[in-house]
Amino acid sequence: MTGLRDWLGVDGFAWPWALLALLLPLLVRWLVAAPASREPALRVPWGERLRRIAGGGQVGAVARGFPWLAYIAWCLLCVAAARPLQLGAPVAPPQVGRDLMLAVDLSASMGEEDMELGGRLVDRLTAAKAVLADFLDRRVDDRVGLIVFGDRAYGLTPLTLDRDSVREQLAGSVVALAGRATAIGDAIALATKRLQRQPAGERVLILLTDGVNTAGTLDPQKAAGIARDNGIRVHAIAFGGAGGALSVLGFQLPMGGDEVDEAGLRRIAATTGGRFFRARDTEALAGIYAEIDRLEPIARQGAAVRPRIERYPWPLGAALLVGLLALAAGRRR
Numbered sequence: 001m002t003g004l005r006d007w008l009g010v011d012g013f014a015w016p017w018a019l020l021a022l023l024l025p026l027l028v029r030w031l032v033a034a035p036a037s038r039e040p041a042l043r044v045p046w047g048e049r050l051r052r053i054a055g056g057g058q059v060g061a062v063a064r065g066f067p068w069l070a071y072i073a074w075c076l077l078c079v080a081a082a083r084p085l086q087l088g089a090p091v092a093p094p095q096v097g098r099d100l101m102l103a104v105d106l107s108a109s110m111g112e113e114d115m116e117l118g119g120r121l122v123d124r125l126t127a128a129k130a131v132l133a134d135f136l137d138r139r140v141d142d143r144v145g146l147i148v149f150g151d152r153a154y155g156l157t158p159l160t161l162d163r164d165s166v167r168e169q170l171a172g173s174v175v176a177l178a179g180r181a182t183a184i185g186d187a188i189a190l191a192t193k194r195l196q197r198q199p200a201g202e203r204v205l206i207l208l209t210d211g212v213n214t215a216g217t218l219d220p221q222k223a224a225g226i227a228r229d230n231g232i233r234v235h236a237i238a239f240g241g242a243g244g245a246l247s248v249l250g251f252q253l254p255m256g257g258d259e260v261d262e263a264g265l266r267r268i269a270a271t272t273g274g275r276f277f278r279a280r281d282t283e284a285l286a287g288i289y290a291e292i293d294r295l296e297p298i299a300r301q302g303a304a305v306r307p308r309i310e311r312y313p314w315p316l317g318a319a320l321l322v323g324l325l326a327l328a329a330g331r332r333r
Helices: 002-008 016-033 047-056 058-064 068-081 124-138 163-171 184-195 220-229 262-272 282-293 313-332
Strands: 084-087 094-097 099-105 115-117 120-122 143-149 153-160 203-209 233-239 245-248 251-254 276-279 298-301 308-310
Touching (some): 099 153, 115 282, 124 282, 143 163, 143 184, 153 163, 184 262, 203 262, 220 262, 233 262, 233 282, 262 276, 276 282
Parallel strands (some): 099 203, 203 233
Antiparallel strands (some): 084 308, 094 298, 143 153, 245 251
16 A cells, blocks of 8 residues: 555555556457458459558558557546545544443332333332333443442443443343442442543433432542542432332332432532432433433544545546647647
């Protein structure tokens, strides 16, 4: 490629097979000039006289000479037909998207069956999975990571464009996988650690929980301050009803469980510049994720590409000029 650029000033050809036509005039001349037989098929008394006339006229000149100017014009036409290309300077086209970390509560209370999905009663985690799967389908240009938390916080998937792997890890999560308590502060701290190496302005954490902070080593408000200092916005979603419920033979009996810490989640969102949402059922949760999906995306540079510049006009113009010279030389003769 470098030698071709140094020799012809181009990086390649779009249709290199068109260069095979360079030999076509030589092949035609060879076929026409080849004698069919050494002995003439018909002898006439005036044959020698005709050959002398032909040898001294235009036919003989064409047979003896070769139209080099016309052949050069033909070669230039073949080069133009092959479409010579030159690679331009690398350009990084902008991409639209952001880095999203999803933190999902897997505490014991997420197993309470007080949500309706498709006309049937399901637990909170199942309803959250259905809504999150639809949310992931719409985040085409985002890199998404997944964190689950209970007694502690665990990272299931790093930031990735492979949303299918995130969806699979989410589908495989079960209640109490990370413990039965709720470590909200640790979840925020782990998300901050994963996001702080990413470009500023693109760092977002979506926190989904149905309880209060009952475990972990870091206070949620202190973790929110650390997230704010690292330019991370936290959108906090309080999910579930007020207190727990026990399903007995299809009837829901109140259990008087812990309510969602709405005040604490509001402070977390306000501290980091995010928003607080309250979802008491599946429909409300779906509306919240649809609203988050409409957040203004951030433009960032994508993979660098080198544009291809067409250079065929130059050999095409040269072919026209040389062809006119060949025509003028033929008329003088």
